[in-house]
Amino acid sequence: MELLLKIKEILSSLFFFLTGPILDKELRVLSRRKRYYALRFCYTALLAFFVLILYLSYVTIGSMPGVVATSMMPQAGRTITITIIWFQFLASQLLTVTFLSTSISEEIYKRTLGVLMTTPINSLQIVSGKLLSRLLAVFLLLGISVPILAIIRVLGGVPWDYVISSFYIIMCAALFAGSVSMFFSIFSRQAFAALARIIIFFLVIYVLLPLGWSIVSTSLGRSAFNPHLLYFNPFAVLGDNTSVLQVPGSAGMFSWRIHCLIMLVASVFFFGLSTIFVRRAGLQQMGGRDESAKSLWTRKTAIPFLASSSEVIKPVKGPPLIWKDTRVYLSNSGKLKSVIFNAVFIFLVLAAYLIFIYAGLFEEVMSHVGFVCVFMLVGMWRTVTISASSITSEREARTWEILMTAPLTDKQIVLSKMAVSIFPAIPYFVLIFGHIIFFGLLGKISPAVILPLIFIIVFSFFLLSSAGVMFSCLFRRTVWSVGFALFMLVFIHFCSPCSFFANPLFLTGAILYAASGEGAGEMFPGNGYEGIFMFIFIGIGVLVFYFLAGFTCYAIARSQLRRKIYA
Secondary structure, three states: OOHHHHHHHHHHHHHHHHHHHEEEEHHHHHHOOOHHHHHHHHHHHHHHHHHHHHHHHHHHEEEEEHHHHHHHHHHHHHHHHHHHHHHHHHHHHHHHHHHHOOOOOOHHHHHHHHHOOOOOOOOOHHHHHHHHHHHHHHHHHHHHOHHHHHHEEEEEEEEOOHHHHHHHHHHHHHHHHHHHHHHHHHHOHHHHHHHHHHHHHHHHHHHHHHHHHHHHHHHHOOOOOHHHHHHHHHHHHHHHHHHHHOOOOOOOOOOOHHHHHHHHHHHHHHHHHHHHHHHHHHHHHHHHHHHHHHHHHHHHHHHHHHHHOOOOOOOOOOHHHHHHHHHHHHHHHHHHHHHHHHHHHHHHHHHHHHHHHEEEEEOOOOHHHHHHHHHHHHHHHHHHHHHOOOHHHHOOOOHHHHHOOOOOHHHHHHHHHHHHHHHHHHHHHHHHHHHHHHHOOOOOOHHHHHHHHHHHHHHHHHHHHHHHHHHOOOOOOOHHHHHHHHHHHHHHHHHHOOOOHOHHHHHHHHHHHHHHHOOHHHHHHHHHHHHHHHHHHHHHHHHHHHHHHHHHHHHHHHHHHOOOOOO
């Protein structure tokens, strides 16, 4: 008994040494915020909604004989379990990134990191306390579904091995996402900048690298590439684990144990980097160093081609708020970030074009659909993130009160913020129509798709910009506004029951597919003109939905604009 007590005391001392008082402080703060209780309610409600929809799709009360309904129970159990697992997989990473994207930048922005460095708390305890407190909140959400999975297993067809292995994959993916998010939060004073870097990082390692390697392997005449290169990709490993459940008796390509070990090592690597750079950032702030000096040095000496030619005050031209936000977006630091992002994106696009041309893949209409949808998706992301941070960034910079005293109406402010959020997406519109015009001249695409695409882009981006500004009015912090806006983008366009028809990417693909001569009737009920008319009817209905939803978001933003100005 004494030995057990001594071991417990040693473990408690070790745990306190690793976390310190930061973990206790963060847990107390998180437990007193109302939005975390609202988050748990929304998470549980969405999870129950998906389970109910799937269950009713398999078993309709009173419409099936008892024997048939009983025989469908195992299939329903597998489908519901797979849906819950993938819902948790995506939600856990999204929530972890949202929670930890401001974990260190918030301390830097409030200038409290330097104060922490003067206490006995070391950088290891700061990083581990922040990381574990946020991960505990996410893991509590994962634990909500355990009783549901236990009940669903009664239906049959779902082994515990799949549930346990999937939970390990989800937790390791969330841990890695949290470590990476904390690392990037050290170098970003604003949540928008941190979220942008995090999204680009995961987009590159989870999507672009596997896709690029697959394209290169296909162009070299190989039917498949080495699957071991995807051990670092949790999407591929969980998908392989799910395929084994769907096809009983099949063997998977990946070992989830090896994958979890790799993700743990990668998480420890970023955790160590965060510990090192947090200490450096804290010591610099404690020593009185300010980032404004760095920005001044960058403007004057480091990047002369981005610097202004003169310091003369420039006159305001056009709507003042649009002029101001455009000048901020095109400032030296904003211009540098835009140049770097656009340079990397253009390089990847050119490489993809060369590979597709070399492999002769542009003979297939799906290649054109893929390029156009990628350009549109990147433009959507830019519009959503900028619109969702348009007003919260003013509040965080303490300029919102000054803006409220300006002789501008609510309509002018909201419309100006919406217009500025669409400006960064204009280059991607140029890429979309440039791709269509170029391959239209080559006879690969019909130029008739330009007009319907214009309507889709105008109405869908009107909805995205108005919804982003609405979230920016409703929330005080940029991280929550951008997080909810991105969740809306993902849920409405990809996860909701109406996502198949209300998705502008789907409509774009359908239009390109129909204009290629393949026929739109194959994608909808009916044949020939009946299918085309159905396609036109659904498209017009979706555009009307975009306009009404966007106008509703615009009205809510105007009504909430001047509420809680000094909150």
